[in-house]
Amino acid sequence: MDDIIAHYRLRADDAKEAADRAQKIAIEQSVECPLDAVRDPCIRNEIVGKVLQVRPAPDGLFDIAIELCAKTVGRDAGQLINMLFGNTSMHADVSLEDAEIPERLLDAFGGPNHGLAGVRALAGAPRRALTCSALKPQGMAPKELAALAREFARGGVDFIKDDHGLADQDYSPFAERVPACAAAMREAERETGRLTHYIPSLWGSFEEIDRRLELAEREGLRAAMLAPALIGVSDFVALKRRRPRFAFFAHPSFTGGARVSPQLYNKLYRIFGADAVIFPTFGGRFGYGRETCQAITEAARGPLGRLRPAAPAPAGGLTLRRVAETLDFYGPDTMLLIGGDLLLAERHELAGETAAFVRAVETFSFGGS
Amino acid sequence: MDDIIAHYRLRADDAKEAADRAQKIAIEQSVECPLDAVRDPCIRNEIVGKVLQVRPAPDGLFDIAIELCAKTVGRDAGQLINMLFGNTSMHADVSLEDAEIPERLLDAFGGPNHGLAGVRALAGAPRRALTCSALKPQGMAPKELAALAREFARGGVDFIKDDHGLADQDYSPFAERVPACAAAMREAERETGRLTHYIPSLWGSFEEIDRRLELAEREGLRAAMLAPALIGVSDFVALKRRRPRFAFFAHPSFTGGARVSPQLYNKLYRIFGADAVIFPTFGGRFGYGRETCQAITEAARGPLGRLRPAAPAPAGGLTLRRVAETLDFYGPDTMLLIGGDLLLAERHELAGETAAFVRAVETFSFGGS
Numbered sequence: 001m002d003d004i005i006a007h008y009r010l011r012a013d014d015a016k017e018a019a020d021r022a023q024k025i026a027i028e029q030s031v032e033c034p035l036d037a038v039r040d041p042c043i044r045n046e047i048v049g050k051v052l053q054v055r056p057a058p059d060g061l062f063d064i065a066i067e068l069c070a071k072t073v074g075r076d077a078g079q080l081i082n083m084l085f086g087n088t089s090m091h092a093d094v095s096l097e098d099a100e101i102p103e104r105l106l107d108a109f110g111g112p113n114h115g116l117a118g119v120r121a122l123a124g125a126p127r128r129a130l131t132c133s134a135l136k137p138q139g140m141a142p143k144e145l146a147a148l149a150r151e152f153a154r155g156g157v158d159f160i161k162d163d164h165g166l167a168d169q170d171y172s173p174f175a176e177r178v179p180a181c182a183a184a185m186r187e188a189e190r191e192t193g194r195l196t197h198y199i200p201s202l203w204g205s206f207e208e209i210d211r212r213l214e215l216a217e218r219e220g221l222r223a224a225m226l227a228p229a230l231i232g233v234s235d236f237v238a239l240k241r242r243r244p245r246f247a248f249f250a251h252p253s254f255t256g257g258a259r260v261s262p263q264l265y266n267k268l269y270r271i272f273g274a275d276a277v278i279f280p281t282f283g284g285r286f287g288y289g290r291e292t293c294q295a296i297t298e299a300a301r302g303p304l305g306r307l308r309p310a311a312p313a314p315a316g317g318l319t320l321r322r323v324a325e326t327l328d329f330y331g332p333d334t335m336l337l338i339g340g341d342l343l344l345a346e347r348h349e350l351a352g353e354t355a356a357f358v359r360a361v362e363t364f365s366f367g368g369s
Numbered sequence: 370m371d372d373i374i375a376h377y378r379l380r381a382d383d384a385k386e387a388a389d390r391a392q393k394i395a396i397e398q399s400v401e402c403p404l405d406a407v408r409d410p411c412i413r414n415e416i417v418g419k420v421l422q423v424r425p426a427p428d429g430l431f432d433i434a435i436e437l438c439a440k441t442v443g444r445d446a447g448q449l450i451n452m453l454f455g456n457t458s459m460h461a462d463v464s465l466e467d468a469e470i471p472e473r474l475l476d477a478f479g480g481p482n483h484g485l486a487g488v489r490a491l492a493g494a495p496r497r498a499l500t501c502s503a504l505k506p507q508g509m510a511p512k513e514l515a516a517l518a519r520e521f522a523r524g525g526v527d528f529i530k531d532d533h534g535l536a537d538q539d540y541s542p543f544a545e546r547v548p549a550c551a552a553a554m555r556e557a558e559r560e561t562g563r564l565t566h567y568i569p570s571l572w573g574s575f576e577e578i579d580r581r582l583e584l585a586e587r588e589g590l591r592a593a594m595l596a597p598a599l600i601g602v603s604d605f606v607a608l609k610r611r612r613p614r615f616a617f618f619a620h621p622s623f624t625g626g627a628r629v630s631p632q633l634y635n636k637l638y639r640i641f642g643a644d645a646v647i648f649p650t651f652g653g654r655f656g657y658g659r660e661t662c663q664a665i666t667e668a669a670r671g672p673l674g675r676l677r678p679a680a681p682a683p684a685g686g687l688t689l690r691r692v693a694e695t696l697d698f699y700g701p702d703t704m705l706l707i708g709g710d711l712l713l714a715e716r717h718e719l720a721g722e723t724a725a726f727v728r729a730v731e732t733f734s735f736g737g738s
Contacts, residue, residue: 024654028654030506030507030534031505031506031507031508031532031534032505032506032507032532032533032534032708032709033505033506033532033708033709033712034709034710034712034713036713037505037506037709037712037713038506038508040508040509040513042508043506043507043508043509046508047506047507047508048506071538071539071540072507072508072534072536072538073536073538074536074537074538074539074572075537076536076537076572076573076577078572078573078596078599078600079536079537079572079573081599081623082533082534082536082572082596082599082622082623083534085623085625086533086534086596086599086622086623087533087621087622087655087685089622089623089624089625090621090624090625090631090649090655090657091655091656092656093656136400136401136402136406137399137400137401137402137406137407137412137416137417138399138400138401138412138416138441139400139409139411139412139415139416139441140409140412144409163400163401163402164401164451164455164456165399165400165401165441165451165452165455167441167442167443167445167448167451168443168444168445168448169440169441169442169443170440170443171440203443203445203447203448203451203603204445204447204448204603205575205601205603205604205606205607206574206575206576206601206604206607207575207607208445208603208607227447227451227455230447230450230451230455230601230602230603231447231601231603231604232574232575232599232600232601232603232604233599234572234573234574234577234599234600234601235574235575235600235601235604237574238574238575238576238577252456252459253451253455253456253458254450254451254454254455254458255458255459256454256458256459256625256629260625262459280459285393285397286456286459286460287459287460287461287462288459316456339401339402340401340402340403340406341403343402343403343406344403344405344406
């Protein structure tokens with residue numbers, strides 16, 4: 001397969017209307033002008049999108065498959081999404097469900113630098129599920145966040161991420177927060193003999209983010225988190241290349257699940273370079289069901305050309321009590337992220353509560369054996 | 370008003386459920402953790418989002434207004450959207466309808482460098498409506514695109530934009546396309562005595578885009594187009610500051626109208642620096658109604674703190690026959706963008722067809738007087 005196959009779901013009154021709309025989408029997502037204005041036969045044959053399939057789906061919807069010429073993408077991540085769903089996103093009755101990306105393009109983006117195995121290596125955990133917590137609430141000063149991080153680290157968690165709301169606010173400037181939290185990790189390591197990895201949240205323009213990664217690198221950090229849907233996927237690819245030492249955690253902020261499927265977002269994030277993908281797991285604060293979570297997990301770590309698997313990191317309302325159920329569902333190639341539930345503990349109990357989370361994950365017996 | 374007021378629309382079974390969801394959104398979009406885990410009273414009072422209003426709307430929906438602390442945004446555009454709709458975008462039953470942005474934040478972003486008046490100055494047209502066409506279909510080589518552009522320019526159109534699908538493809542590399550089209554503008558100017566402005570489409574990472582703007586600047590270009598939703602709004606702000614000579618045209622690609630209102634997208638684009646905003650007009654290929662187009666126009670050129678008005682540029686299926694109706698609706702402070710409809714003309718008729726478009730706009734008598 002040399003070209004892209006995009007899968008849309010469309011509302012239409014009948015099969016005829018669906019076929020007509022499919023043809024319109026094929027034109028909108030390729031040449032974007034009346035076919036009669038396309039005079040060059042090569043462009044007609046090669047560049048104009050081709051409807052491959054129009055198939056009825058439940059609830060008056062239709063599944064549509066359209067082949068899009070990979071040459072229209074060049075090698076740019078933003079342009080890939082532009083060609084998949086740029087203008088069609090403005091039609092409220094169409095969603096983008098999936099996209100098959102040709103191997104040549106997969107290789108051009110290159111996927112994760114480290115992937116699941118690299119994230120495991122950071123934690124020194126080749127087989128078991130991984131653990132992660134989150135620094136919240138925002139509004140806290142760097143010193144307070146660092147104190148909180150130290151308690152999590154004393155509890156032995158593998159990773160601690162910034163709340164994705166932590167950016168570069170006056171009450172918590174990046175340049176103060178990151179050294180403070182990095183120092184807290186080193187302090188806790190001296191006490192426990194084990195290094196917890198702090199994952200700062202990156203916002204800003206490309207140059208701001210790059211400077212922040214430089215600072216994080218000087219502080220010895222090895223992982224960072226960003227929201228590709230907001231910072232721009234092309235920048236994400238550029239940053240992954242510019243800072244290959246880092247494992248990148250993709251945050252799902254602004255992925256607006258209803259119009260682009262969560263599994264496709266996570267597949268694209270892996271293709272663009274995410275080493276771990278954070279997503280809302282079933283039964284928590286968000287409405288994703290088990291099927292969606294299964295599809296996201298497959299997108300993160302299932303076969304995808306020559307690309308490394310990424311670590312799926314279910315989150316969004318996980319609790320200590322749900323560790324067993326969650327591990328049973330996702331298996332050991334997973335990073336469990338519990339933030340708010342741990343923070344309900346009083347400060348002097350936080351390290352102990354975190355240790356209980358870590359123990360529950362590390363001692364979990366898969367398959368009940 | 371010092372803080373942000375975000376307006377959401379939510380599906381709920383009754384007012385009690387709506388109030389409960391509103392409170393959850395207020396937490397999700399601020400501290401993102403259980404309220405019991407927020408121990409600092411200052412954070413509780415200042416940082417946690419506040420539900421200002423829950424009001425029934427038609428069709429079982431509810432309108433919700435939430436105050437969000439502006440300090441959580443810092444001065445970053447991506448973070449502004451993250452705080453408005455980052456995680457809540459993943460709830461399929463909520464849409465973000467509008468946001469009131471405090472003046473301090475408006476001034477921090479600064480809005481358009483040139484705005485409508487600057488775009489008018491480029492065209493040498495202080496009062497009348499402006500005209501624009503588009504280079505399509507993609508797949509054409511730079512020489513062919515330049516020949517097409519020359520015909521449009523000979524027809525006297527004010528602006529010619531790249532199709533937003535034109536990026537940096539092997540069949541049309543940016544570094545060849547832009548000099549070729551810029552030269553075609555100069556050639557046509559020698560013939561007609563009037564300079565048409567060519568607007569290249571920008572894709573890529575920040576650094577790629579910045580290099581492309583540098584090249585465009587060397588070629589004497591004064592305007593460029595980009596899709597902030599895909600290249601990243603923070604980069605857009607940084608580029609606007611780095612390249613103040615350019616008028617920036619915001620393309621609506623990937624703005625997925627159903628979940629974030631088109632008027633808010635366009636308001637944000639103006640705040641971040643768009644001098645002109647392109648959007649699908651009523652009655653064309655997209656489903657936006659007159660009311661939505663009116664709201665977009667208001668967002669583009671209505672009062673907004675100290676920010677310059679931007680030029681609204683209705684597009685997306687406009688035809689020569691619809692010029693009068695369209696001008697009657699939008700008035701003279703508007704740029705009409707017709708692409709595909711002009712391209713239906715045979716090549717030797719294209720300059721004449723473009724001239725007819727230009728004449729229809731320039732001689733239009735508002736109010737039928």
